[in-house]
Amino acid sequence: MFSEAETDPVLPKDKFKTQEARLRTALLKAQYDLLKKADRSLLIVVAGIDGAGKGATINLLNEWMDPRHIHTMAFGPPAESEAQRPPLWRYWNELPENGRIGIVFGSWYQPLLREAARKHPDADTLERHATHVRAFEAQLAANGVQVIKLWYHLSAKAQAERTERLLSSPETSWQVTPADRKVARKFKRLRSAAEVALTHTDVPYAPWVIVPSADESMRTVCTAETVLRALRRRGAPRVSQPSTPARPRITDRLARLDYAVHADKDEYDTELGLLQGRLARAVRSPKFDKHSLVLVFEGQDAAGKGGAIRRVTQALDARQFDITPVSAPAPHELARPYLWRFWRRIPSHGRVAIFDRSWYGRVLVERVEKFTPPTAWQRAYGEINDFERQLADSGAIVLKFWLAVTPDVQLERFQEREASPFKNFKITPDDWRNREKWQPYADAANEMMARTDSGHAPWHLISANDKRHARLQVLRHVVQALESQL
């Protein structure tokens, strides 16, 4: 795999000059084409042997192209706020907008490379890391983020010579970092770790390119050529989704629900207070410092999501929670994978994030209203399961509620809203239109619940014709989940 790069090929100076002029012109043009079309973004992962000149090459790339449309990001060990979220959180947060280029140092390959570089790597751990990497890149590629990965490589001899040369003069000796010195001793192990990591993750939709790095000119031209090829790509790659779950049996849960249940006023007042008390105690408990709570509220219009949410937040300290009301995505959100705007809102430990509508819009309104092609929303089930799996793995307790009403009750509430001078803002022509599509929405909801119900992020279908019953049910589930998991 590295044999060619380890011959340390050299590009003669005069050839470099010709190449430089051609490449700079072509790169700029390709960059502006991408910016204008803005049909995707390009993410360049930079990795390789320390001291291979990654940093200098990326500096040069910024000089050759228009740096205003390139975002270079570099990640070290996770900060406290990052350690409390899924490991991919910080990469999601920084995804570039369509039309732009992102360059990533210290990428999501770190755990995989670290494991592979151990004396006795664990095969299962390796495979798990590799699976996560592939799933992430597949999701990016399928959602308009083109990914290429550069591995900077040179021979052990060239590496040692470079270090020696730099150390020989005070003008350059500072360029040798402690990591560079380590490489000399551990070259063999790093090399075989890289071999493992690259083999596990070289996929057509996110290929690895090995850049021979002993010679600066060669390294530069090879990098530029690779980026140019990527920018000139036409058409999206075929992504083989690694984790499309088998289609489960879809039952009509909405039709089978008992809509007659209700709670009496007295019973309600007492139980509400008691449940809120248990909730308040749970989120104040020191055990909650290692967890977060993510609550998703979906349901038909006028099913009472807002009221149910307020009964939850009454028990919380205002400093502890955030409510995210979700409506149609803004332009800068549309210019990124659809999960991006939700990743940005996931809570740190000790906090509660409440979503009033959510990422499930992808398989509900976007499906029914045909905003998104079928391949995309069908793929979303797997992507969402993966997202929630990551949330749960990082300590989040995830609960999802569908508040269900019957058409006649919805009609009553619509009419009541229209008649009230301070509630009529809640009802729009859209609501009436959606009502016409009752069954398509119900079908979408049933399929969604069947395909995204999981032990770590369960769906709770709530009978909501009686508001009091619905509010108590929501609180019961939240309290139960917290008390059993803390």
Next chain:
Amino acid sequence: MFSEAETDPVLPKDKFKTQEARLRTALLKAQYDLLKKADRSLLIVVAGIDGAGKGATINLLNEWMDPRHIHTMAFGPPAESEAQRPPLWRYWNELPENGRIGIVFGSWYQPLLREAARKHPDADTLERHATHVRAFEAQLAANGVQVIKLWYHLSAKAQAERTERLLSSPETSWQVTPADRKVARKFKRLRSAAEVALTHTDVPYAPWVIVPSADESMRTVCTAETVLRALRRRGAPRVSQPSTPARPRITDRLARLDYAVHADKDEYDTELGLLQGRLARAVRSPKFDKHSLVLVFEGQDAAGKGGAIRRVTQALDARQFDITPVSAPAPHELARPYLWRFWRRIPSHGRVAIFDRSWYGRVLVERVEKFTPPTAWQRAYGEINDFERQLADSGAIVLKFWLAVTPDVQLERFQEREASPFKNFKITPDDWRNREKWQPYADAANEMMARTDSGHAPWHLISANDKRHARLQVLRHVVQALESQL
């Protein structure tokens, strides 16, 4: 000050019902008017005696208005990432867009209130905190953020009765927090602390309103009335800027600069390496863990900012710095005070933030091109000084560079850029137009340097007709500043 609130006035139930209907309708209308006009945002600071019902009232406000356009934020003790920036950083970050409403719990009054509540408050510390608060609110008010402040108050007796009542039943006892119990013991001291804090900060452009809170109906109606009055305000308030510095003597520093200095190629290569080595060592030093570095680059077009920046970043680890290229603000940035987008980019400790153009656009391009009225850019000098003072106080080492060229050298570089297929993207009709306004830009730069040069954030005027000289000069200043301050 609190005597009226401490009579614990009550609003009869029937009166409340009438008020509620009227207020909800009026509040919604006023909220939508604000959203439509979007000429400002409204920030509501919520504070008061613990257990006065702040949280419940704000919950209700969210129910009465359209919660999608209200952002409730609550701040506890600063997290690690917050402690490494100026104390106001987290509030700046969360400023709502024009047209929207923000509600703040745990506001910038915390340090002032804490000091005032000490057994023997220090008068100087009090005054310093109060000055910071007033300056911040003045800046917000002058830049399109309307601020109102609510203090929830009740008598010691009512407070004690409330606690007792809540504790008497398991359905409500959880509502009593440890803070509530403390209040009972410390009521007197909290009360006098509040008196001090409010007296020091009750200003016409950001007034305090005391909300009688013993009775829920009274508390609710009073809150709603206050918010309604604020939403209905016409015209901006007169802000008496607390810190407009006297107009200094403005010297024509640009004209007096020696443009003939230059560096020889050999000398340049050697010194560049040595300076970069010193820079690399400085930012890797453990002492830098308590500091950050903020570099501002301004200058005429084609003065060589990009090249100078790259000579700095060559010495840095890619994981350690961010470059922010500054161009015209985007719509969501225009909808907030102009410093907002820069606050969001200030570095945590151990990091380097480089601005390729900066907040000084306010007093350069916005002044010369008349994008901003004179009162606003004249006010900006003081606001910028205040901003940089806060950066320095939080550990940032701030350096500002003006790279100066003469018109003939600029012309040469423009022509060279136009002739090069991979540099002509750097030159636009705007550049030629700006060139026509050479003197107005020079005047603006001279005044800017005179009015914002400070010990903690000095301007360095760099002779840049010779690029090598300019790059060395920049590095010399950076290295000197780091070595003397670490």
